[in-house]
Amino acid sequence: MDSQEEEEENAIMKNASYSLEIPRPEEVTEMAKPWALISEVGGEHGYLEELVDLVKRHFRTVCYRELLHDPQLHAPKIEAMFIWKFSPVAEPSLLRSLPNLKVIASGGVGVDHMNLPFIASLGVKVSNTPGVVSAATADIAMALLLSSARKILEGYQIAVDPRTTEIPHSLMGFEVTGSTLGIIGMGEIGYKIAQRSKGFEMKILYHNRTRRSAEDEMMVGASYCENLDDLLRRSDFVMVAVNLTPHNVGLIGHRELSLMKSTATLVNISRGVVVDHDALVKALQRGTIHGAALDVTHPEPLQRDHPLLSLPNVLITPHIGINTYQTARKMVQKMVENALAAVNGLPVPNEVKPKN
Numbered sequence: 001m002d003s004q005e006e007e008e009e010n011a012i013m014k015n016a017s018y019s020l021e022i023p024r025p026e027e028v029t030e031m032a033k034p035w036a037l038i039s040e041v042g043g044e045h046g047y048l049e050e051l052v053d054l055v056k057r058h059f060r061t062v063c064y065r066e067l068l069h070d071p072q073l074h075a076p077k078i079e080a081m082f083i084w085k086f087s088p089v090a091e092p093s094l095l096r097s098l099p100n101l102k103v104i105a106s107g108g109v110g111v112d113h114m115n116l117p118f119i120a121s122l123g124v125k126v127s128n129t130p131g132v133v134s135a136a137t138a139d140i141a142m143a144l145l146l147s148s149a150r151k152i153l154e155g156y157q158i159a160v161d162p163r164t165t166e167i168p169h170s171l172m173g174f175e176v177t178g179s180t181l182g183i184i185g186m187g188e189i190g191y192k193i194a195q196r197s198k199g200f201e202m203k204i205l206y207h208n209r210t211r212r213s214a215e216d217e218m219m220v221g222a223s224y225c226e227n228l229d230d231l232l233r234r235s236d237f238v239m240v241a242v243n244l245t246p247h248n249v250g251l252i253g254h255r256e257l258s259l260m261k262s263t264a265t266l267v268n269i270s271r272g273v274v275v276d277h278d279a280l281v282k283a284l285q286r287g288t289i290h291g292a293a294l295d296v297t298h299p300e301p302l303q304r305d306h307p308l309l310s311l312p313n314v315l316i317t318p319h320i321g322i323n324t325y326q327t328a329r330k331m332v333q334k335m336v337e338n339a340l341a342a343v344n345g346l347p348v349p350n351e352v353k354p355k356n
Contacts, residue, residue: 033060034343036080037067037098039087047084047332054332055082058340064088076100080339083107083114084332090114095122103342105335108133108322109189110271112244116354127338127350131188132330137321138192141269144293145181145237148265148315149174174236174263174290177201182235184228184251185242185270186212193239194220207231232259237267244271252276257283265291269321272298281307284314295321 036059040046047055055061059080064087067074078098083090083106090104090113103125106114111128119126147153150173158164158171181197183190186208194204197220204222206212211224225231232238238260242248252266253276260266266289268275277298283289291313300319308314322331334350341348 030060033058034079035060035062035074035077036082036339037062037064037074037078037088038082039064039084048328051328051332054329055336058336071097079103079343080105082335082339084335086113090119092118095119095124103127103339103348105339105342107331107335110244111352112271116352120354125342125348126352127335127342127348128352129331129334129338130350132334133322133327134188134192136324136327137189137269138196140295140317140321141189141193141239141241141267142196144267144269144295144315144317145239145265146176148267148291148293149176149237153315154312174265176237179203179236180205180234181237181239182206182225182231183222183239183241184208184231185240186222187241187243189269190239190241191216191220193241194222205231205235228256229259232256233261235264236261237265240266240268240270240274242270242274244274249273250276252280254279254282257288260289262287263290265289265293267293269295272296272300277306277308281311284308284311291315295319 036055038047038052038055038061040063041049041052052061062074062078067078075097076099079100079102081088081090081098081101081104083104085107088094092115095101095118101122101124104114104119105127107129109128109130111126114126116126151171155171158168177200180203181194183193183204183206186194186206190206190208191212194206197204204220205225206222207225207228211226212222216222217224225234240252242251248270251274252268257266257279266275266280272294275294280292284292292308293315294308295317296319297308297316302309302316308316322328338348338350
């Protein structure tokens with residue numbers, strides 16, 4: 001085990017309140033490790049090898065394909081299920097087939113991809129990884145905002161086009177410094193976006209179910225908008241950073257887009273269904289708003305003939321908000337920590353329970 005691995009291992013044990021009760025991996029024989037179901041190693045939906053190694057220090061693993069190939073052999077021994085990039089899907093048929101499952105450890109914050117009441121009815125705990133993804137997601141939010149405002153993609157295409165013989169002067173963007181940013185959803189991610197925006201001397205408005213403390217507002221210079229419409233009318237950039245709930249599906253539709261400035265840009269790092277895509281297409285085509293920058297769509301990826309893919313005033317990235325090596329490692333470490341607690345009958349640090 002190299003120094004970095006030792007550091008990660010120590011972090012898992014140090015952060016866990018039950019660290020003295022769980023044996024370190026070198027003290028556990030391979031045969032004594034509990035079994036865990038993972039998606040796959042490599043591929044589009046699989047783990048990087050180095051991330052699987054973090055799991056294997058504490059668990060013996062079964063890939064989803066192996067389970068399907070021989071369910072009678074593998075299903076009874078699985079005690080933990082790791083969901084990475086929404087895979088494996090927590091379908092009722094799969095969960096019912098795992099009689100000894102104790103925990104589903106999901107990477108990320110959102111749990112909208114799981115039926116929490118049904119999972120709880122099976123006696124299975126659910127955990128997520130709050131806090132870990134916030135910085136990386138806030139970074140991509142600012143990257144999208146800046147790239148869209150300053151037409152980075154268009155500039156790159158001109159710069160590398162073999163037909164380019166001179167640089168056009170018509171490639172004009174919008175100033176970010178001093179502009180007004182409206183943040184919809186001022187949770188941990190939204191607040192980190194505000195912190196970054198303060199460095200660009202932006203005027204920050206926000207709308208949230210509950211108002212942040214006066215101290216929080218003062219730290220980033222944010223002003224609370226009790227009415228979402230007010231935020232939409234005043235903002236040069238509208239950043240959607242809400243958690244997905246039934247209430248937030250279609251939160252941004254025809255009416256909301258019509259309230260925005262014709263020079264405004266919509267940035268969505270939340271979930272694709274929060275924005276009505278049909279309404280967004282029409283708003284972009286008609287010039288109701290200037291542009292959109294999206295890290296999330298619905299579905300993902302969009303159908304190849306979707307009109308959003310051909311509009312020149314749209315920037316789309318493939319849900320890469322948390323895709324950094326550092327964040328991925330921290331996520332898997334937390335997933336392991338949560339799963340270890342559950343299989344050992346201890347309190348799960350990041351347990352998510354269904355709402356009554």
